[in-house]
Amino acid sequence: MPRKCGNCTNNAVLKRPKTGDALCKDCFYWAFEEEIHQTIVDAGLFSPGDTVAIGASGGKDSTVLAHTMKVLNDRHDYGLKLILLSVDEGITGYRDDSLETVKRNQQQYDLPLTIVSYEELYGWTMDAIVEQIGLKNNCTFCGVFRRQALDRGAMKLGATKIVTGHNADDIAETVIMNVLRGDIARLRRCTAITTGADGYLPRCKPFKYAYEKEIVMYAYFKQLDYFSTECIYSPNAYRGYARTYIKDLEKIRPSAIIDIIHSGESLSVKKDVKMPQQTVCSVCKFVSSNEVCKACVLLEGLNKGRPRLGIGKTHKERRKWEEDLAEEASRLSLHNTAVSGSSDCGQGCARDEVNGCGSVFVGADEDDVNGDGRRNGCCGGTGSGGCGTTQRENRMPAQKVITARTTMRNLLDF
Amino acid sequence: MCNVEDQERNGSENLPVSSSGKSLTGSGCVKCGEPGVLVTRIHDSFCKSCFQVYVVHKFRSAIGKSKLIRDGETVLVAFSGGGNSSALLHLIQDGLSLRAHKRLRFTPTLLHIDESCISGVRSDELRQKREKIRQIMIKSGFPSYWTQLEQSLNIYPELSSKSMSKSKSSENPASPNSLWLTDLGQEPAPNQVPDDPPLEESRKLQDLIKSFKSSTAQEDFIHNLRNQLLVAAAQQLGFSKILTAESSTRLAVHILSDIAQGRGSQVSLDTGISDERNPGVMFMRPVRELNAKELAMYNSLFGVDTVFMPTLTTKTSIASSIERLTETFVTGLQADYPSTVSNIVRTSGKLGGPDVKRTDKCSFCQSPLDTDVGKTSALGAVLFSQHMSRPKMVDPKDNKERVSDGPVYSNGTHTPIASMPNLKEALCYGCRLSLHEFDGDTSMLPTLITKRAMWSIQERQKDELSGYLLEEDVEVNGVG
Structure with a gap:
């Protein structure tokens, strides 16, 4: 005998992963949409008149998000202006296909669409980046660049809010990943429904409490047009471990996903733990946890043929770089050894050693081979504590106009 | 980490090689240059005596840094017989021996909780293991006590401080009798195998555990039950500190599974150096900076006896x-990324705990309640989802289920609180999850939980009615 819908007299077609209740199609649509509405209302995500940029990748989450936002905006009279915003990372065989889906969605939902590309913003496509860095750590580039790309695109469009399709599974995964990586600042932020409020475009996640499975079910029963291929460059990401763990947990106890979010929401950080302060990147003027934001460091590395600069500990890569340069310099006998490679630098960096900084700078070389390298070479901006002042004292004014800088200038002008 | 000598003894031609590819037998101890016998961390080898110094230092610094144990204090050491607690016992013995550089300043008493009933079998093998544990405890020369997990069904909770001040009744309500703690005495009596736990009680506990539908809930329940029994034993014997021997590996697993079971707010209590959520009794974890392999290596190098008891899973x-x-996830990741365990433990070290002095505590695990959350919260979202996908009008079938959920409390007091929905109100998110999978009768639950829940609900009702009630009903349902 077919199981009945828990809410009406029709036959049930699905069992909700979130609560275990059986529902028919229509009751499920209604419940799913109203839950999103409830989240939006409870958290006060929007105000009437907002222009909301929907981060659209063409995947299931963003397709369902675009659909639901449109439905709810009409049904509950939010008074929002909705626009689709896509980022083209330049991944042949993946993003070009998924963007086709977004273009179809644009017509299906009658929403304006804008596409910003890594190539126009940074001068690099992901294809070119992967060529440099290989299939390890490439997701770091993509993730960091995308965050900024969305912000830039949304600002260009005059949007007041950004919504993304992050679902409950994504958030649970991020909680676990931040515990594994020991990233306490992100661990604290990652369960917030809205981030980046002060002064910057707020980003919200209306699907924060929606199970990925339910989103797939919704898209499946509504026969929404979405693109469902995994990114061809992502199989090696560390995130994959957290993802597998979450999926395994869900099999054992379906509520685990929401339980992890509850855990994340009720975590508190000790008062004496030092938190990185959010500031503004001195190069590109975007929000950043460090003097220079990650995107600029990564970009500098790419432009200088040192793609690993922003991966792992920046100061290590800088040291290697300096050593290479020094070697070259001594080979050409242009200078005496510019960088000693030993750990005494005589400029107060010895103090940094105590803080585990281990920087090996010599500031004597007037030619400044390090160029911008100086600006956060001391501790790689990872906030290992106590070396902030020294770092600033040591910093030399950047004298050279380098390619990275010009690229950044160009893209600031839009 | 591996023991270099093992390989040599086996006469193996293949010398152990570290991940960096260089042979380890040749590398000397990183401290003294003597030939190394084992490799800790990634490729640092240690000789035996420097390894001992390293382990002892980690143990003593954990105690020293915390500054929690006063001079000459007596502490209760939870001893299961397993690898970690055996290593802890050995470290304590070593630290108290005359040859120790600076002797430890506390006096230990050992306590073993016999959990053999969980497996559901009574075999000679288990009896032998029990006897071995008893021998180890007696041989240690420290005062030793023995109890069984079954006893947790009978312990009575201490009165909450609030009701204690009002009703100046019995001084120590946690002790109906003290028969449940067996003093093992000092003289080793070789043929005296500790008895099997009383059969009827074992059945009761087994039935109770089986009423939880998943192993996850069973493990969580047993864990909390064990902790409450330890606390009751410490109160009974007059101890204010309990040392437990969780290794960093164990704690890393615990941190993640806590988070996965909605116990995020309790992570720092569950895994920090100390845990003060139980009134008057503090848990301490002095080997939390050593990982499972280091402790196992310590046991193997110094010939420490351990007894393996199977667990539920x-x-x-x-x-x-x-x-x-x-556990599989963490150990797997640790093999590929050797900093996994320390990363996880370090993360939890930065987390703060809830205010343990709060009065609204979970009736079972005693953690401050984490269920008073705003509208936009995971808990709120689940409740709303349930509201959306369940009928607004209660149909007969569903209604019937709800009735069977909450029978009237069996000992005759007609208080409504023993019904499941009421009981859950008095529990934290994590304990609610476990109880959610409980399909037995609420009267099967340990008195500890139901009593505390009853009090907490009465307190809440009293608070709501304050100003309208005249001072007379204090003792109505006080001590059972």
């Missing part, structure tokens, strides 16, 4: 419970 599939899955 020993030899089951990795997906049998959240804890089991997490």
Whole structure:
């Protein structure tokens, strides 16, 4: 005998992963949409008149998000202006296909669409980046660049809010990943429904409490047009471990996903733990946890043929770089050894050693081979504590106009 | 980490090689240059005596840094017989011996909780293991006590401080009798195998555990039950500190499985150096800076006896419970990324705990309640989802279920609180999850839980009615 819908007299077609209740199609649509509405209302995500940029990748989450936002905006009279915003990372065989889906969605939902590309913003496509860095750590580039790309695109469009399709599974995964990586600042932020409020475009996640499975079910029963291929460059990401763990947990106890979010929401950080302060990147003027934001460091590395600069500990890569340069310099006998490679630098960096900084700078070389390298070479901006002042004292004014800088200038002008 | 000598003794031609590819037998101890016998961390080898110094230092610094144990204090050491607690016992013995550089300043008493009933079998093998544990405890020369997990069904909770001040009744309500703690005495009596736990009680506990539908909930329940029994024993014997021997590996697993079971707010209590959520009794974890391999290596190098007791999920599939899955996950990741365990433990070290002095505590695990959350919260979202996908009008079938959920409390007091929905109100998110999978009768639950829940609900009702009630009903349902 077919199981009945828990809410009406029709036959049930699905069992909700979130609560275990059986529902028919229509009751499920209604419940799913109203839950999103409830989240939006409870958290006060929007105000009437907002222009909301929907981060659209063409995947299931963003397709369902675009659909639901449109439905709810009409049904509950939010008074929002909705626009689709896509980022083209330049991944042949993946993003070009998924963007086709977004273009179809644009017509299906009658929403304006804008596409910003890594190539126009940074001068690099992901294809070119992967060529440099290989299939390890490439997701770091993509993730960091995308965050900024969305912000830039949304600002260009005059949007007041950004919504993304992050679902409950994504958030649970991020909680676990931040515990594994020991990233306490992100661990604290990652369960917030809205981030980046002060002064910057707020980003919200209306699907924060929606199970990925339910989103797939919704898209499946509504026969929404979405693109469902995994990114061809992502199989090696560390995130994959957290993802597998979450999926395994869900099999054992379906509520685990929401339980992890509850855990994340009720975590508190000790008062004496030092938190990185959010500031503004001195190069590109975007929000950043460090003097220079990650995107600029990564970009500098790419432009200088040192793609690993922003991966792992920046100061290590800088040291290697300096050593290479020094070697070259001594080979050409242009200078005496510019960088000693030993750990005494005589400029107060010895103090940094105590803080585990281990920087090996010599500031004597007037030619400044390090160029911008100086600006956060001391501790790689990872906030290992106590070396902030020294770092600033040591910093030399950047004298050279380098390619990275010009690229950044160009893209600031839009 | 591996023991270099093992390989040599086996006469193996293949010398152990570190991940960096260089032979380890040749590398000397990083401290003194003597030939190394084992490799800790990634490729640092240690000789035996420097390894001992390293382990002892980690143990003593954990105690020293915390500054929690006063001079000459007596502490209760939870001793299961397993690898970690055996190593802890050995470290304590060593630290108290005359040859120790600076003697430890506390006096230990050992306590073993016999949990053999969980497996559901009574065999000679288990009896032998029990006897071995008893011998180890007696041989240690420290005062030793023995109890059984079954006893947790009978312990009575201490009165909450609030009701204690009002009703100046019995001084120590946690002790109906003291028969449940067996003093093992000092003289080793070789043929005296500790008895099997009383059969009827064992059945009761087994039935109770089986009423939880998943191994995850069973493990969580047993864990909390064990902790409450330890606390009751410490109160009974007059101790204010309990040392437990969780290794960093164990704690890393615990941190993740806590998070996965909605116990995020309790992570720092569950895994920090100290845990003060139980009134008057503090848990301490002095070997939390050593990982499982280091402790196992210590046991093997110094000939420490250990007794392996199977747990609920020993030899089951990795997906049998959240804890089991997490253990596999962490150890697997640790093999590829050797900093995994220390990363996880360090993260939890930065987390703060809830205010343990709060009065609204979970009736079972005693953690401050984490269920008073705003509208936009995971808990709120689940409740709303349930509201959306369940009928607004209660149909007869559903209604019937709800009735069977909450029978009237069996000992005759007609208080409504023993019904499941009421009981859950007095529990934290994590304990609610476990109880959610409980399909037995609420009267099967340990008195400890139901009593505390009853009090907490009465307190809440009293608060709501304050100003309208005249001072007379204090003792109505006080001590059972």
